[in-house]
Amino acid sequence: MARAGVPVPPVPDPAQCHHPSLAALAERARLIRGTGPVDGAAVDWVCNNTAEHNGGGNVTNRPIDNFLLKLPALYCSGCRKLNPVGYRWKITQCTLGRIGLDFLIRNQGPHNTCVAHAILSGMDLMYKIHTAYQSRAFVGRPLSMQDFFMKFSHFFKVSFGYERNPALEIDRALCVIYIAQQYGVRLSAPSLTTWFEWQQESNDKVMMGSFFHVPSNDTELIIRLIAGGYPLICGVPSGRTFKFTSADEIYDGGRVPTNHCVLLIGSGVFNYPGNPDAIPRHTLGTWPLNRDGRRGPRVCLGARGSWGSQVHGSSSQEGGGGDFYIWADQIDRVMGFHIEGMY
Incomplete structure (x- = not known):
C-alpha cells in the first residue's frame, strides 16, 4: 500500500504509435507463414449476393495470408457480407518454425491485477x-x-492494485505499459536458481516498444x-x-x-442456430441484425484469462483451460x- 505523505506520480505518457495497417500486415505475412487449425477452411469463398455487387455477378473472395496462419476472408470484397463459414482458432494452436505457440496461463488469484x-x-x-x-x-x-510489481511499486510509490490516485487506477494499462x-x-x-543468483543476472529482460490503440x-x-502475431x-x-464458461463456449456478457481485462489470441465465426431455443434467451437479445433484419453469422474472439488453468477448462482439459x-x-x-528490437 501507499505510505502516508508520499506523493504519487501522475499518470505517465508512454510512447505511442499508430496501429499497423492492413497493408503492413500483408507485407509482414510475406516474411513467413505458420500453420494453424483452420487451414482447411481457408479456401475461396464465392458470395452470391449479386444484387449488391457491381456488375451483378458472383464475387470470389480469396483466403488471406497472415504471419501466423491463413484465414478465410471475413467479408465479401464486393458487398461486405460476413463470410458464413463457421470456424474458430487461437494462436496457441498455431505452429511457427516447428515451434508451438502455447504459453503460460497466469493466475491473478483474488487480486485486482488483471491488467x-x-x-x-x-x-x-x-x-x-x-x-x-x-x-x-x-x-x-x-x-x-x-519483477514488474517491484518496479511499479518503486516508481509509483504504491503497490499495484492499491493506487490512491483515482487517475492511476483508471489508466492502469498506461502505467503498466510505461514501466514495461x-x-x-x-x-x-x-x-534451482537462488534469489541472489538471479539478481546478479540483469540483462535477461524484455523491453516493450510503442503501444497503439x-x-x-x-x-x-x-x-x-x-x-x-500481435495479441491484443x-x-x-x-x-x-463468467468463470463457468468452458473452453469451447462463447461468453455473452450482454449490454453491461x-x-x-484479457488478452485476445484468436477469432471465429458462429452461425445463427437453426433452432434458436438451443441457445440462452439473453443471447438472442444481444444478437445483431443484418441489413435485411435477420440474424446471421456473428464473429467471436478467442481470449486468454488470468485465473489459472482450472477456469474455462474443458472436460478433456485439452489446451489446459x-x-x-x-x-x-x-x-x-x-x-x-510492439516489443523493442523484434521483427
Whole structure:
C-alpha cells in the first residue's frame, strides 16, 4: 500500500504509435507463414449476393495470408457480407518454425491485477513468436510478475492494485505499459536458481516498444492483427457466470460495462442456430441484425484469462483451460504493442 505523505506520480505518457495497417500486415505475412487449425477452411469463398455487387455477378473472395496462419476472408470484397463459414482458432494452436505457440496461463488469484497479467501475457507470447521466427530454441521462462510489481511499486510509490490516485487506477494499462517501456520486465528465474543468483543476472529482460490503440468496432483489423502475431489486450464484461464458461463456449456478457481485462489470441465465426431455443434467451437479445433484419453469422474472439488453468477448462482439459471466446461486439479499449528490437 501507499505510505502516508508520499506523493504519487501522475499518470505517465508512454510512447505511442499508430496501429499497423492492413497493408503492413500483408507485407509482414510475406516474411513467413505458420500453420494453424483452420487451414482447411481457408479456401475461396464465392458470395452470391449479386444484387449488391457491381456488375451483378458472383464475387470470389480469396483466403488471406497472415504471419501466423491463413484465414478465410471475413467479408465479401464486393458487398461486405460476413463470410458464413463457421470456424474458430487461437494462436496457441498455431505452429511457427516447428515451434508451438502455447504459453503460460497466469493466475491473478483474488487480486485486482488483471491488467498487468494480460499485458505481461501478451509480452510472453510476442517474445515466443519472435524466438520461433528467428528459429532459436525457446528459453521457456515467462516474464516475472514479481519483477514488474517491484518496479511499479518503486516508481509509483504504491503497490499495484492499491493506487490512491483515482487517475492511476483508471489508466492502469498506461502505467503498466510505461514501466514495461522504461524498465522492461525480466524473465523468471531459472529452476534451482537462488534469489541472489538471479539478481546478479540483469540483462535477461524484455523491453516493450510503442503501444497503439485499435478501434473496438474494426473487427477485421483486430483479427488481422492477432493473426499477424500481435495479441491484443481489451476490456470485457464479466458477470456471475463468467468463470463457468468452458473452453469451447462463447461468453455473452450482454449490454453491461466492461470490468475485466484479457488478452485476445484468436477469432471465429458462429452461425445463427437453426433452432434458436438451443441457445440462452439473453443471447438472442444481444444478437445483431443484418441489413435485411435477420440474424446471421456473428464473429467471436478467442481470449486468454488470468485465473489459472482450472477456469474455462474443458472436460478433456485439452489446451489446459484458461481460454474462452467472447462476442467481438462486446469488447472495448483494445490496445496492442510492439516489443523493442523484434521483427
